[in-house]
Amino acid sequence: MFDRYMIIEGSLRRTDDGFEFDVRIPYYRGIALSMIEAFEVTVDGEEVPRDRIRFLLRGREYTHDELEQDAETRWEFGEIATLRVAWPGRLEPGEHVIRQATQLRIAYLPAPLRGQDEKSLAVA
Amino acid sequence: MRASRGVSLYSLQQAYYLRRLTLEDCIAACAAMGATGIETLAEQMMPGFPHLPDSFYEQWHGWMERYGTTPTAHDMFLDTKRWKHRLLAHEEMVSSVRRDIDHASKLGCTVIRVLVITPPEVVEACIPYAAERGVKLALEIHAPRHFDDEWIQRHYEVYERYGPDWVGFTPDMGIFVRRYPRTHSERLLRDGATERIVQHVVDAYDAAAGGPGAPPDLRWLRAEVEELGGNAHDLRAADLAARMLWSDPQRLRDFMPYVHHVHAKFYEMTDDGTEYSIPYEEIVPILLEGGYTGSLSSEYEGQRHLQDVHEVDEVEQVRRQQRLFARLLGESEQA
Numbered sequence: 001m002f003d004r005y006m007i008i009e010g011s012l013r014r015t016d017d018g019f020e021f022d023v024r025i026p027y028y029r030g031i032a033l034s035m036i037e038a039f040e041v042t043v044d045g046e047e048v049p050r051d052r053i054r055f056l057l058r059g060r061e062y063t064h065d066e067l068e069q070d071a072e073t074r075w076e077f078g079e080i081a082t083l084r085v086a087w088p089g090r091l092e093p094g095e096h097v098i099r100q101a102t103q104l105r106i107a108y109l110p111a112p113l114r115g116q117d118e119k120s121l122a123v124a
Numbered sequence: 125m126r127a128s129r130g131v132s133l134y135s136l137q138q139a140y141y142l143r144r145l146t147l148e149d150c151i152a153a154c155a156a157m158g159a160t161g162i163e164t165l166a167e168q169m170m171p172g173f174p175h176l177p178d179s180f181y182e183q184w185h186g187w188m189e190r191y192g193t194t195p196t197a198h199d200m201f202l203d204t205k206r207w208k209h210r211l212l213a214h215e216e217m218v219s220s221v222r223r224d225i226d227h228a229s230k231l232g233c234t235v236i237r238v239l240v241i242t243p244p245e246v247v248e249a250c251i252p253y254a255a256e257r258g259v260k261l262a263l264e265i266h267a268p269r270h271f272d273d274e275w276i277q278r279h280y281e282v283y284e285r286y287g288p289d290w291v292g293f294t295p296d297m298g299i300f301v302r303r304y305p306r307t308h309s310e311r312l313l314r315d316g317a318t319e320r321i322v323q324h325v326v327d328a329y330d331a332a333a334g335g336p337g338a339p340p341d342l343r344w345l346r347a348e349v350e351e352l353g354g355n356a357h358d359l360r361a362a363d364l365a366a367r368m369l370w371s372d373p374q375r376l377r378d379f380m381p382y383v384h385h386v387h388a389k390f391y392e393m394t395d396d397g398t399e400y401s402i403p404y405e406e407i408v409p410i411l412l413e414g415g416y417t418g419s420l421s422s423e424y425e426g427q428r429h430l431q432d433v434h435e436v437d438e439v440e441q442v443r444r445q446q447r448l449f450a451r452l453l454g455e456s457e458q459a
Contacts, residue, residue, distance in 0.1 A: 001428040002141060028137050029167035034206055071206050076171040078141035107204040108241045 002026050003115045007100055008080060012121035018087030019043075019123065020056070022080050026102050026115020030076035033057075033067045037103035037112045041085055044097050048085050056082035095120050127412060129449045130154075130161025130196045130419035132387065133169055135442045138427045138435070140169055151187050153439050157446040158455075161196035161419035162188070163237075163385075166227055174223050181230045188232070196419040197235040197262070197294070197385050200224035202242050217246045221261075222253050229257040235385045235418070237294045238263040240275075244282045247291065255290040262294040262384040267369035270299045270339055271379055283382060292382035296423070297402050298389035301368045304329040305391040305401045307429040308364060314432060317357035321349055325361045333370030342366045373407045380414035391426040393444035404445075408452040420449050 003026055011022035025031070039055060041048040055062045057075060061084065075081060083100065101116040131154040139145040145153065147169045151162055166173040170180070188195060202220055204212045212220070221242065228236045236254070238247060238261050247261055254261050263279050265271060276293075283291045304326040312322055325345060332340035345362040354362070376383065392400040408420065422445045430436045 002138070002431070004431050005142065024141070028134070029165055029201065030171065031167070032203065032206060034208070035203060037208075068208050074167075074171075074173075077137075077168045078143060079171070105205040105208070107202055108239065 001028060001115070003117050006102065006115055006117035007098060007119045007121070009119065010121065012091075012096065012098065012123045014091055014123055015084065017090075018052070018085045019091050020082050020084040021098060021100075021121060022082050023100060023102070024078055024080055025075055025104075026117075027104055027106070027113055028077065030074045030079065031104060031106075032071045033062065033073050033075060034069065034071040035105045036067045036075070037105050038064065038101075039083055040101040040103075041083060042099040043085070043087070043091070048087070052086040054084040054086075056084055091123050093124055095122050125417040127416045127453060128161055128419050129159045129446055129453065130163060130421040131157070131159045131442055131446070132163035132165075132197070132199070132421045132423045134163070134165055134199070135422050135424035136438050137168060138431075139438055142435075148187055151191050151193060154442070155191035155193050157443050158450065159422070159446055160193055161421060162193045163197040163199065163419070163421045164195070164231070165199040166224075167201055174227060176227070176230075184231060195232045195234075196421060197237045198224065198228035198231055198233045199237040200228075200239060202239050202246075204241065214243075214246065214249075217243070218249045221246060221250045225250065225254050225257055225259050228259045233259060235260045235262050235294070237385060237387070240264045240266050240269060244279045247279065248282050248286075251286055251290050260289075260384045261291045263292070264294045264296055264387065265299060266296040266387075267298045267301070268367050270369060270371040271295075271375050272338070272371075280379075280382075288381040288384075292384040293379060294385040294387055295376065295383060296387040296389050297404070297407060298387075298425075299369045299371050300373050300403065300407055301370055301401045302330075302333050302403050303401045304365065304368070305426075305429075307391045307400075307426045309361065311429040311432065312357050312361045312364075315357050316355065317361055318354060321352050321354045321358040322361050324352065325349065325358075325365050329365045329368070336372045336374065339369055339371040373403075373410050376407075376410050377414050380411075380416065383411070383414070383416060383418070385418050386411065386416070386420050387423045388420045388445065388449070389423045389425060390441075390445055391429070393441050393448070397444055397448055399445065399448070404448060404452065408449070412453075420453075422446060422449075
């Protein structure tokens with residue numbers, strides 16, 4: 001429901017072992033991290049394996065498995081978090097098409113809620 | 125006492141999400157429209173919930189005083205799927221609802237909107253706790269469910285044993301959709317649905333809705349759209365028609381003592397000041413004749429259907445609905 005606002009414009013950055021960019025939740029409220037079913041990332045059409053994606057919230061880094069265990073910490077509504085991707089080849093300077101989907105386990109929905117955004121972001 | 129005008133801040137979610145408005149800005153915007161009741165979703169605009177410090181509640185009451193507003197309902201959620209491999213147990217659900225009752229009571233709310241999936245036995249277990257804190261538990265009746273739905277009736281059987289003092293309903297006016305929302309059909313077309321097929325779905329919905337008796341069941345539309353060679357978006361149009369709901373607003377009369385809060389759902393307030401799909405001109409008089417003394421709480425939900433074309437002015441949409449309500453409530457001064 002907030003799909004087009006998920007990826008933050010201009011937030012793509014290179015890191016020592018890959019890249020990262022900023023995201024918001026695709027749902028109308030914040031939720032406990034344990035209800036995050038999956039983050040999916042595709043860069044220039046290439047899918048990033050799940051175990052190469054880390055979620056950063058308020059300075060703490062989480063793997064998918066760690067998210068699953070944490071029902072205390074909440075990703076708040078509209079709060080900007082970061083997805084950090086280990087990407088061996090790093091990224092060439094210039095524009096890259098990032099597609100990102102987030103799946104959330106919501107009590108009243110039969111299947112996980114899935115929001116998806118795609119933006120072309122430049123990296124220096 | 126009589127019915128009053130309120131706003132669920134759910135209506136302004138996009139402005140908050142994009143950090144155009146703060147929680148205080150949202151309250152101020154509602155007060156400026158003459159709305160007196162403020163309904164909130166703690167998990168939307170109160171970061172830190174359920175561990176909000178006393179200073180937050182002090183600030184909240186300060187805002188209520190400054191803007192001349194009153195807290196109406198707190199919308200609770202029940203995360204039965206909190207853990208990946210198991211559902212919450214009964215006791216966990218009860219303690220989750222109690223947590224929300226505590227919060228509602230600290231805000232000064234008189235009602236909790238109880239999430240529709242909450243089992244009747246969980247609501248029942250919380251009634252004494254809610255009563256002690258002066259908070260009414262009001263199960264949301266949200267499409268595709270309606271008053272005569274089996275699940276709602278199961279709740280009602282429990283509620284009748286306790287009477288309406290501390291338990292009842294929050295009907296969402298989205299159970300009275302008489303006309304297929306234009307915001308939805310136009311979005312489907314922009315997404316790639318077929319004009320002739322969407323028109324067929326819209327016509328079928330509009331023809332079926334509006335009468336007395338049991339709500340029409342439009343699940344057959346899907347097969348018809350398949351036969352017409354509809355694409356995935358056309359099928360979504362059919363599924364939406366089946367999930368949306370027209371039920372007879374007259375049915376409200378039979379449940380009035382149990383109606384503690386009203387979600388005035390809307391998708392589009394037109395330039396002439398009416399809701400495109402939901403006949404508020406008929407619904408509000410039924411509520412008033414039934415002795416409703418709660419809040420008509422605006423709940424705008426059109427923003428998600430317009431996001432692909434423009435950032436909608438949620439405040440203006442709510443203002444228009446509030447003007448309509450001011451008229452229907454017979455207020456002399458326009459909002």
